[in-house]
Amino acid sequence: MASRLPESGAAINPYSPQSGTRFSVCRSLRERRRRRQGLVGSGRDARGVHDLARVHRILVVVDPAATEQPAVARGASVARRLGMELRLLACMHGGLPARLPRSADPQEVRRALLRRQLGVLQRLARDCTGVEVTMNAVWDRPLHEAIIRETLRSEPQLVMKESTYHPTIARALVTHTDWQLIRDCPAPLWLVRGASWDDAPRVVAFVDPTHEHDKPADLDRHILDEACTLATGLGGEAHAVHCHDGSALFATAGGPAVGAEIEALGAELQAEHAARLRDLAAARGIDAARAQLRSGPAAEAIPAAARQLDAQLAVMGAVARSRLQDAILGHTAEQVLDRLHCDVLVVKPKRFESPVTYRPQATDFMELH
Template sequence: MKDYNKVLVVINPTTDHQAALDRAVDLASKSQAEVIAFLSIFDFSYEMTSILSHQEREAMRQGVIDQRKAWLDDILVQYQPRGVNIHSEVVWHNRPFESVINYAMEHDVDLIVKGTHDHDKLKAVIFTPTDWHLMRKAPIPVLMVKEHDWPVNGKIICAINVACEDEEHQNLNGKVIQYAKHLADKFSASVHLVNGYPGTPVNLAIELPDFDANSYNDTIRMQHEQRVQYIAQTYEIPFENCHVEEGLPEDIIPDMAQKLDAELVILGTVGRTGFSAALIGNTAEHVIDSINCDLLAIKPDGFKSPLEEE
């Protein structure tokens, strides 16, 4: 895959500390990419001020935009020594995710980067509606950033699906791995393949007294291991970096991320219905809530954002 040329960072308006911006600048510095610090703002009270004329409301909105842009530009000053081409963009929009996706599509952005929020009491991650809309509807990769560092010689996990061998899923597996290898080269990281396989269905063991659950489990495990190793061989990934475990993806992926102390998990996401929605539906929600590292959501080739269809 090609290097990133444009990286759009969704700015958190509530804090001066921008973890997503830090990560984006790290990525951009390794590929000479342009970074757009993007802030979408909206205050409903300005729209409801009926005693003001349209021109006066426009002037008030522009005043707020100018104020926030000055605040953002002050934050960007600290990144100047890094030698990265970075600039700010502040827009007035009542649906932040829509403004981000539309800007990204109109300006040929290669990657959207957004930080997540820690809950103070439990240190759990709170994903906002904007996060989920970006994950489901953005046609380009979305990197959700936490506070976990990306050290040299780190680990990148690829969550791959081998239950289906159709062309769509094979292509998506390949795309996930290509992104991982590209980032691994930039950060001298290692790539790991993670896959979960289903255990013995309880109803089979109950309804068929002679059913050999152990033999069934062994057969399913071997099938998944063989398919994962075939993919690993294709992409020159060491077999020792292949991890096939019994269980659901939403359990296996976080467990392996913690065990490996991974810096990044990459998921292939489609976000429609049926199996296509599996990784971006409940599975992704469980995975994202459970991992303590960044997550990169990749769409398949040809994916069209619902915003393009509106």
């Protein structure tokens, strides 16, 4: 069921036990057994914060070597306001030093290093006041698979990871691990850009109601569900934006007569796109004033819309594609994510299953919690 913004503008916490929703962590033993044996990938639909049939948890990926932890700060803030549990994860994914004393036991060395990481997590947890915090330190690789495996184990409704935006160059640094998580993480992925948030954050959902880019129809509804639920719970405001690029149509115009026909056709298409956007947004409780159609290429129109609306969070969809499609479309996606100044939440279709297996592939896997 979609979560809609209250007409009065009052903040309603959809995660509160007083909401009447019953939480359950029950799952069939057969499915759990198949997961442990590595027979399935995610083993669950790619749901998100609006799905309340599970323990409400945020998984935050921590870089223990970093001096600042914007993802932990954001995760604690969101968890506190929504009444969610916070789980901190530190991953060690490299090898041991090449030269160890002969008497050194590699397993004990790994355990000692993980204990050190666990100590870092414990210090961070002490700063997360008013939030229930659990933590886990794992030795697993590659990094994105380690994060996804923890996602499969702990079943969070959100995964948060830092992805810093640099205002001096007006770009974010989206790493290889970020891209792998965007493609394969079964839970909604929240990339934290580090900027401070308003008390009532503006959440902007970027949708494609005409499915020009081959997105499944239910993905747009899923995007709006996530945006509306977060905006409601955080006491903010949800907006819906659709970017339509009609430049290819106008490029075909020949003479003045043909140009006039093309212009009329373009206006008709604009009206159709706007109507579909309004209908899609209205079904999720977003009025016409907060449903905007923007013109231009996505790589330019999406970041511009986010800035003009002063978005604190942009909610977007990701679709599993072939490697060839990744190569063709990846440049546009990279431009969009690089230019967005605000936090980004990437959601998958509900029936998405991660290709990453539940069982660790590394023979030296280890975890402490």
